[in-house]
Amino acid sequence: MVSAGEVRGRRRISLFTIVNTLILLGVAAVTLYPFVYMLAVSLSGDVYVMKGEVTLWPKGFNLRMYDLVLGDPKIWSAYRNTIIYTVLGTAIAMIITSMGAYALSRSDMTFHKGFTLLIVFTMFFSGGMIPTFLVVRSLGLVDTIWGMVLPGAVSTWNLILMRTFFSGIPKELEESGRIDGLNDIGIFFRIIVPLSKPVFATISLFYAVGIWNNFMNPLLYLRNPDLFPLQVILRNLVLAGSVSSGQVTQIGGDNMVVEDSLKFATIMVST
Numbered sequence: 001m002v003s004a005g006e007v008r009g010r011r012r013i014s015l016f017t018i019v020n021t022l023i024l025l026g027v028a029a030v031t032l033y034p035f036v037y038m039l040a041v042s043l044s045g046d047v048y049v050m051k052g053e054v055t056l057w058p059k060g061f062n063l064r065m066y067d068l069v070l071g072d073p074k075i076w077s078a079y080r081n082t083i084i085y086t087v088l089g090t091a092i093a094m095i096i097t098s099m100g101a102y103a104l105s106r107s108d109m110t111f112h113k114g115f116t117l118l119i120v121f122t123m124f125f126s127g128g129m130i131p132t133f134l135v136v137r138s139l140g141l142v143d144t145i146w147g148m149v150l151p152g153a154v155s156t157w158n159l160i161l162m163r164t165f166f167s168g169i170p171k172e173l174e175e176s177g178r179i180d181g182l183n184d185i186g187i188f189f190r191i192i193v194p195l196s197k198p199v200f201a202t203i204s205l206f207y208a209v210g211i212w213n214n215f216m217n218p219l220l221y222l223r224n225p226d227l228f229p230l231q232v233i234l235r236n237l238v239l240a241g242s243v244s245s246g247q248v249t250q251i252g253g254d255n256m257v258v259e260d261s262l263k264f265a266t267i268m269v270s271t
Contacts, residue, residue, distance in 0.1 A: 035271070042066070042265035049261060065265035075269070078230040082212060085229055089149035089211045094204055096153050098196075101162030102188050123156045133220055147221035148229070152211070158203045165199040166192060234270050237263060 036056055041049055045060025053059055069075055103109055104116055126132075132151065141147035169192060177187040193200070215231035222228060 035268075038264035039268055042261050042268055044261070046261070065261045066269070068262060069265045069269050074225070074228075074233055075230075075266070077226060078228055078233040081227060082229040082231070084145065085148045086208050086211045088145070089152070090204055090207045092149055093153045093155070093158075093207045094200065097155070097159050097162060097203065097207075098193070098200070099188070100154065101159050102166050102192055104159070104163045105166035119156055119159065129220070136221055142221050143223045143227065145227070148217060148227075149211075151217060151221070152214070155207070155210075158206055162196075162199055162203060165196060169195055230270050234266055237266050 033056075037054075040054050040056060040058045042065050043058035043061055043063070044054045045062055048054050048059035104112070104119070106112070109115075127135075136142060136147055136151055141150060173191050173195075174187050177191050182190060213231060215229070215235055218227075218229050218232045222232070
């Protein structure tokens with residue numbers, strides 16, 4: 001037989017599940033609504049947007065805004081640049097971060113504590129934007145691909161995360177590798193890396209998303225529009241309100257409405 005206490009406990013669990021589900025559904029709806037609205041506006045006719053009749057479903061369905069966005073060569077050039085920066089930057093960051101993290105995870109490394117303190121210090125204090133720009137410029141990295149991938153090649157937080165993960169790997173595995181004749185580099189690539197696929201995947205995702213969404217470094221270090229990533233093009237579009245000069249007025253009578261539709265279409269494409 002089921003006691004009265006168990007029945008009350010099940011009722012409380014059911015009530016908690018219902019309330020929790022409703023709250024999470026509300027959070028999901030609030031999060032998704034801006035994207036749904038932007039998609040609906042970008043696919044709607046100018047007249048319906050002007051009248052404010054577009055909410056969650058497009059009216060006067062058309063793909064003219066996406067034709068403009070996808071037909072602009074700057075968008076495709078920005079896509080190419082963003083992919084190059086993301087792939088190259090993530091690869092360089094993972095190589096440097098993983099090797100540095102493995103070295104710091106070795107307690108027998110010379111000046112182990114000193115190097116760790118110096119690296120952790122950078123989490124709380126930095127040189128600032130202007131000194132960083134001067135260093136990048138003095139190295140000749142301004143207006144180059146390397147200016148996009150080298151200044152942010154190491155994240156102290158990601159380095160500490162990987163070091164903590166490497167520290168949890170049993171030392172007996174490294175000792176067995178040394179018995180088999182492996183040096184530090186051999187142990188890292190043949191033992192540590194195969195056992196660390198989860199942390200490599202996680203940190204790679206952190207770096208890739210950060211580089212993909214980054215627009216501050218391009219604003220600081222790039223002058224050539226042909227090197228601009230997608231985020232800079234999107235920012236310029238949101239500020240200027242047009243993709244290509246002369247194309248906005250050819251679509252609709254109300255330029256502001258057309259500009260908003262173009263902005264939303266570009267945001268959806270970049271997203």
